[in-house]
Amino acid sequence: MSITNTLDWKTYESITKYIYETLGKQSGVTVKGYGNDCKVAGKSGVSHQIDVITPHSEGSHTYETAIECKYWKKKVSKDIVMKLVQILEDTGISKGIIVSKSGFTRDGIQYAKHTNIEIVHLREYEEKDLKGNSHQIDIATLDLNIRIHRTRPEIISIDIGDNRKIEIKHEFDYFDFTIILKNGNQVALYDYVNDFRKQINCINDKTKLLTGKYKIPSSMLLNQQTGEKVDLDEILFTGQLNKSDDDRNLKYTIVDKVWLLMKSIFEERTFSFSESGIIIEHK
Template identity: 60%
Template sequence: MSIANKLDWKTYESITKYIYETLGKQSGVTIKGYGSNCKVKGKSGTSHQIDVLTTHSDGIHSYETAIECKYWKKKVNKDVVMKVSSIIEDTGISKGVIVTKSGFTKDGLEYAKFKNIGLVELREPTDKDHESTPKEIEIATLQINLNIRATRPKLLQINLGNNRNLDVQDEFDLFNYFILLREGKRVPFYDYVTDFRLDIADQKEVDIEITKSYKLPESYLFRRGISESIRFDEVTITGKLTQNDYSKGLEFTLVDKVWLLMKSIFEERTFSFSENGLIIEHKKI
């Protein structure tokens, strides 16, 4: 089964968070909150749920951006834009962005432009898209006598205590898991995986196993679509920074399949998101 076929609204929201977190890292953008527990209280006294809330600073002031995710089959209309606009006005958040897979109606586009709300399409590519964007992302072209070594974090084991290992065939399967904490808070399991991967990426030496434990007393692990749960108190993740040597005597190209396209409507920027999490921007020539 294709990874794309596993996409649902919750995974869509997590991927949106991942993309904005990755793209914003170099410019100082961080994720302040996301999901059902991310709420901001407005001047009206009303609390508003924000799908993804980012923040960045220019050294003097801090600016927040509220991102609304709509995993809809229909186009987003001006009613959704009006809702986001009113939340921005009530909370004092600097910027609003709507991310959807099915595009926007004409009135939605017009009203968003008037209210300075960013509009983004995040969806699977079509054959028409591939007329201007490739089906695959070219990672590198390796030529004769080139020494190419690629480093990346690799998960080796996820242990829930009592010799219970979480067995997943593909790391993207982890998007389907969430943790119910003792205080009742529901947290995507991939949050801990992302935190661990960032720790590994900071390491300088390859093939050195690193283990990190997260104490989560009286918690339960659930998988989407399955009613059974696993009771645990601590999750321990083991991994390492790996390095692959792609040096060869023949020329060849490393590619990764394009999974999703991300198009910013007003800024006219297009990004490709690969099945393995690689993000590239397609620059206009």
Template identity: 30%
Template sequence: MDVSGFMHKYYDWAAFEVFVKDLYEGDGDVTVQRDITEVDRYGARRQTDVKIVRRSRFHKFTTLVECKRWKEPVGRDRIDVLASSIEALGANNGAIFTTSGFEEGAIAYAKGKGIDLFVVRDLTPEEWGLPGRHLSLYLHVNAAEISDVAFAAQATLLIDEAPSDSKIDLALNPSQALDPDFDLFSVKTGERGMNLVGILGDAHGMILSTLGQSVGVFDDGKEATLEINARCEIDLTRTPFRQLRLPAFAARIERIGFRLRAHISQSAINVDRGANLDFAVMVESYVSDKRLLAHRRAGDVSIVFREAEDVEKPAPADEPIKIGSLLHVQCSPWVGLGDAKANRIGVTAQLLRVVVEADGKKPQLSLVAEAAIAA
């Protein structure tokens, strides 16, 4: 039994009749009755699955409905039976609801008799929105922190007496990325250019993205965290903007070495889009070609209808998410790792070098080494 949709709940004729009756309830000033038997104008007894009487100020409009929860398509003979009941009981029109479709020729015949034909079916994956009702995905949340920052630089003293501590007090945070004290100057023209902390943050993001993309689903998709330790370097030799001016000295920076510790935190995402619904189905008219998506939330009485959009349009350029897809979320360089612990630890086999090229305040970064993880 297919339980990916909702029609399995209406497994027999009685349940299906109640379902169709519910579709008509609340549609204006109507009286809806199920499984009634009446004596027609010729004295014969006739049974109707669902009878709908709609009233206006001056008129009464009666619709007779047959419900066929069948495995086989509904034939023309059932249309004849319903047409006979409409005439004998003085009804205005009729409809047949089924889950199995209609035989060839039945649709044109029904149009001539003023009878509408409806198929009730489960939604397709496209109508749910790909990949369908049930989502089963994996999520990697990637974060990293930088440590052991070391500079390959030449310093020029700007004051008479050298300070006892000449280290560069550098911290990876957004405030320093906007601090003009960490702007780099051109060694050719003296012009102010890009920010050193901003470059470090951009390099952090580029390396973390490369590491994250190199890791697929691991540990059979279980919730786990993989730690990757990488030796990294920022190469400033291809840009003239590599002079940092501090109160005591000016540093001509060639390279910046550091260690990056990254965490790939894995979790599974399982979502049932229909979990809070009593049902969600498509009701298709084979006479008017109208399609209505009908759904009812669990615990509600009323059914919500909306006209279905055309799903047979060209697919977008981007590939839709597929079952088992891996989604990546990358944290900002300013987030860090905190006290998070890893289940597994890996080390990159190569130095990851980020080359900086810039003529002004907008640096161009490129990663010249691929991450090779030994876990």
């Protein structure tokens, strides 16, 4: 059902039709008529407009229910209940339901108890309804089993001669170092790192330790963070291919926000209606 979250009388009628159509599917209830064009001629010869008509079959007999929607700021009184009773008598419709946004007066409830009229309070969800209830409906739970196989080149050590090593704790640390060549040109250490990683990938053997030597005579290594410069003639990388499994089990619950609350007064049943049209009964 495509709905908007702004209620007016027309949307209210449409939602009422949808609710009874949806809840009645399992028991064979359908919608026969709906809206301004839904009219039934009575024995009196008078035509009565009814908001929603739902037929229901039991054996060889078919019964109809007339549903009236009252999107009013005031409560529905006994006069409205009496009017629907008279329509049922004139049309021969078996049962009536009045759906009210603002509820019912005391005499309206009392009179309906002694007739074949059911009364229903359908209104927007309010903060006071949250006591013991969630403001959302769980639609579905997804269990995802993800198998991840990672293969990546790992640099174990970087030797710059004379028992000196570059300590790298994080991938971003590579960007702190620049090599100043003999001719004055500057090359990022990361360029050499990437080149060596490509060599490791070409081996494609996680059991084999690989070394890569880069001759850069009369050059200097600049640490841009500290400003320190050290002389070097070569860089020796040691690394290998690292393969790992990173399996994950993830669970997601898809939820929808509760929009409307429906209470069947005499049957003492309560339903929540979500923004996307999901209906659940409160047990």
